[in-house]
Amino acid sequence: MRPIRWEEHTVVPWRNGGGTTREIALRTGPGGAVLWRVSRAAIAADGPFSRFPGLDRILVPVAGEGLVLTVEGRERPTPPLAPVAFPGEAEVAARLTAGAVEAFNVMAARGAWTASVEAVRGGRLELAGPGADLLHLTTGESWLREGEAAALDLPGGAAGVLARLRPL
Numbered sequence: 001m002r003p004i005r006w007e008e009h010t011v012v013p014w015r016n017g018g019g020t021t022r023e024i025a026l027r028t029g030p031g032g033a034v035l036w037r038v039s040r041a042a043i044a045a046d047g048p049f050s051r052f053p054g055l056d057r058i059l060v061p062v063a064g065e066g067l068v069l070t071v072e073g074r075e076r077p078t079p080p081l082a083p084v085a086f087p088g089e090a091e092v093a094a095r096l097t098a099g100a101v102e103a104f105n106v107m108a109a110r111g112a113w114t115a116s117v118e119a120v121r122g123g124r125l126e127l128a129g130p131g132a133d134l135l136h137l138t139t140g141e142s143w144l145r146e147g148e149a150a151a152l153d154l155p156g157g158a159a160g161v162l163a164r165l166r167p168l
Contacts (some may be wrong), residue, residue, distance in 0.1 A: 001150045004142040015050035015054045036165045037107045044100045052088030055107040062138045064101035067094050081119040105164045114163045122156040131166040
């Protein structure tokens, strides 16, 4: 597993100009097309999300008190460490419920990759299989596994999310 330090993240402006995200890891294919992308964005105000046609998205609040996502007109309360999946081309807006939120975001190219995200709290993680696994703690620390199997022991008080990215 390779650690990814906070200062290694590339700061990228949102497509809609509403803020920035810290890109944790990115894999591209021929012509620079996104195969998958993992990032952490600060959401400081209510507003619409950028659209990413052809990508499936998963968002998880990792700092702050959560928010309410409206996906294609349907409200979805999103508490801390609760993943919400939606298509990248969907009309999505966020409403903050108790101040700013930082959100872990995973995008995967539909038809080429799949992604899943789960909350983790301390303990041993066994990571294996094709593709990649990216562990991101609420503190901002991240580890990426691509290729060989790996195990990671998290301290009992650690909390975060584990993204599993697999080729189809």
